[in-house]
Amino acid sequence: MIDRTRLDSLRTAEEERFRESHPRSAELAREADHSLLAGVPMPWMTRWAGSFPLFVDSAGGARFTDVDGLEYVDLCLGDTGAMTGHALPSVASAVQDRAAHGFTTMMPSSDAAWVGEELRRRFGLDRWQFAMTATDANRFVLRFARHLTGRPKVAVMDWCYHGTVDETLAVLDGDRVVPRPGALGPQVDVALTTRVVPFNDLDALDAALAHGDVAALLMEPALTNIGMILPDEGYLARVRELTREHGVLWVVDETHTLCAGPGGATAAWGLEPDLLVVGKPIGGGIPVAAYGMTAEVADRLEGPMRGHEIDVAGVGGTLTGSALAMAATRATLSTALREEDFAAAVPLATRWTAGVAGVIAEHDLPWHVQQLGCRAEYWFCPPPRNGADAAAAIDDDLEGFMHLWALNRGVLLTPFHNMALFSPHHTESDVDRHTEVFGEAVEELLGR
Numbered sequence: 141m142i143d144r145t146r147l148d149s150l151r152t153a154e155e156e157r158f159r160e161s162h163p164r165s166a167e168l169a170r171e172a173d174h175s176l177l178a179g180v181p182m183p184w185m186t187r188w189a190g191s192f193p194l195f196v197d198s199a200g201g202a203r204f205t206d207v208d209g210l211e212y213v214d215l216c217l218g219d220t221g222a223m224t225g226h227a228l229p230s231v232a233s234a235v236q237d238r239a240a241h242g243f244t245t246m247m248p249s250s251d252a253a254w255v256g257e258e259l260r261r262r263f264g265l266d267r268w269q270f271a272m273t274a275t276d277a278n279r280f281v282l283r284f285a286r287h288l289t290g291r292p293k294v295a296v297m298d299w300c301y302h303g304t305v306d307e308t309l310a311v312l313d314g315d316r317v318v319p320r321p322g323a324l325g326p327q328v329d330v331a332l333t334t335r336v337v338p339f340n341d342l343d344a345l346d347a348a349l350a351h352g353d354v355a356a357l358l359m360e361p362a363l364t365n366i367g368m369i370l371p372d373e374g375y376l377a378r379v380r381e382l383t384r385e386h387g388v389l390w391v392v393d394e395t396h397t398l399c400a401g402p403g404g405a406t407a408a409w410g411l412e413p414d415l416l417v418v419g420k421p422i423g424g425g426i427p428v429a430a431y432g433m434t435a436e437v438a439d440r441l442e443g444p445m446r447g448h449e450i451d452v453a454g455v456g457g458t459l460t461g462s463a464l465a466m467a468a469t470r471a472t473l474s475t476a477l478r479e480e481d482f483a484a485a486v487p488l489a490t491r492w493t494a495g496v497a498g499v500i501a502e503h504d505l506p507w508h509v510q511q512l513g514c515r516a517e518y519w520f521c522p523p524p525r526n527g528a529d530a531a532a533a534i535d536d537d538l539e540g541f542m543h544l545w546a547l548n549r550g551v552l553l554t555p556f557h558n559m560a561l562f563s564p565h566h567t568e569s570d571v572d573r574h575t576e577v578f579g580e581a582v583e584e585l586l587g588r
């Protein structure tokens with residue numbers, strides 16, 4: 141359907157336009173190449189469209205400005221890290237205040253109890269604990285689950301992503317569990333640690349848990365890291381029943397699905413996980429993640445948590461739960477990611493979805509677009525029901541072109557996805573700008 145020669149030449153032209161309009165970023169990229177591995181502070185930063193990364197000068201609300209002075213509508217929002225919108229004034233003043241009064245002492249600060257109560261109110265889980273990143277929170281939760289059940293394995297969804305957690309970087313190859321393509325230097329063979337099941341497949345889940353060796357099922361309530369895949373009607377209710385029947389702890393990772401509302405999909409859809417993980421935006425950009433658990437799980441964990449050896453238990457992080465983290469989280473949760481914020485952001489995502497769907501329909505493309513709360517994403521295939529179907533439709537060349545075309549016209553999409561995230565700071569004209577740019581890209585691609 142897409143003429144690949146045409147795609148190549150369009151991409152080359154966009155690449156040229158990118159280079160010409162970003163001389164200062166190009167210069168900084170050359171400088172950084174000298175001392176930084178792959179020329180960037182962390183590897184994902186090589187994954188942007190364009191032959192060198194854009195260097196950012198400042199970000200505020202729904203926009204950022206690069207070092208060449210160009211302004212963009214930010215639909216990436218730091219891949220959810222800035223879902224609140226950039227540079228919240230409440231977080232700026234909380235951080236400034238802590239800067240004058242100490243960031244970290246390894247003792248609790250007066251914000252800690254407020255934050256715990258707020259998480260409890262939002263998500264319905266009884267007791268909470270913190271980590272620096274959602275990756276760490278997931279690692280800690282899996283460790284607790286193995287400790288509590290005495291079982292060695294974890295179960296995850298095929299093509300899931302839960303951060304850099306070794307056991308979760310696994311996919312199915314037929315019936316075999318193998319490292320996810322690209323996973324570097326796995327520390328243990330994932331076939332020994334992990335059972336993998338396709339999303340939306342209850343029979344496969346039942347069979348995987350029936351082995352009796354799975355401590356926890358860790359999953360997103362909707363997959364968000366391989367395009368977006370929504371659960372079938374009744375799927376999550378049955379997942380809850382199956383995990384209970386097999387004595388498996390159900391861990392819901394809300395790090396991305398927090399887009400569904402102030403208490404994530406758990407509150408929006410009335411889910412009842414045993415444990416819940418949330419990270420990324422809850423500190424307004426300061427690294428914080430949290431995990432909650434039912435009273436029943438907490439009661440069973442209290443003993444070891446207060447024990448003499450907890451400092452070497454494999455759960456920790458010296459800067460975790462610091463006064464800085466608690467102050468930033470309190471400032472964020474008291475001024476952002478609230479009902480009224482979602483009431484402003486979600487209609488923008490709906491408008492974006494309708495705009496993209498309109499272009500897809502107009503050109504009769506076999507693509508689709510999905511929305512979950514303030515997050516929406518298009519993908520180059522009809523709606524898949526599981527991760528393997530979505531992975532089969534990955535088209536790096538086409539994706540790269542769509543991203544670069546948008547970037548060159550002042551709209552940033554999320555890398556590794558075709559995802560747009562909305563905050564209350566975006567406007568309808570931001571959305572319409574994307575629809576216009578997306579429509580023009582498709583017309584160019586199809587030569588219309």
Ligand code: PMP
Nearest residue numbers: 273274275301302303393395396
């Ligand atoms: N869980 C989910 C669902 C995620 O998408 C991610 C990161 N994209 C993580 C956990 C890990 O977050 P972090 O990289 O901040 O540790």
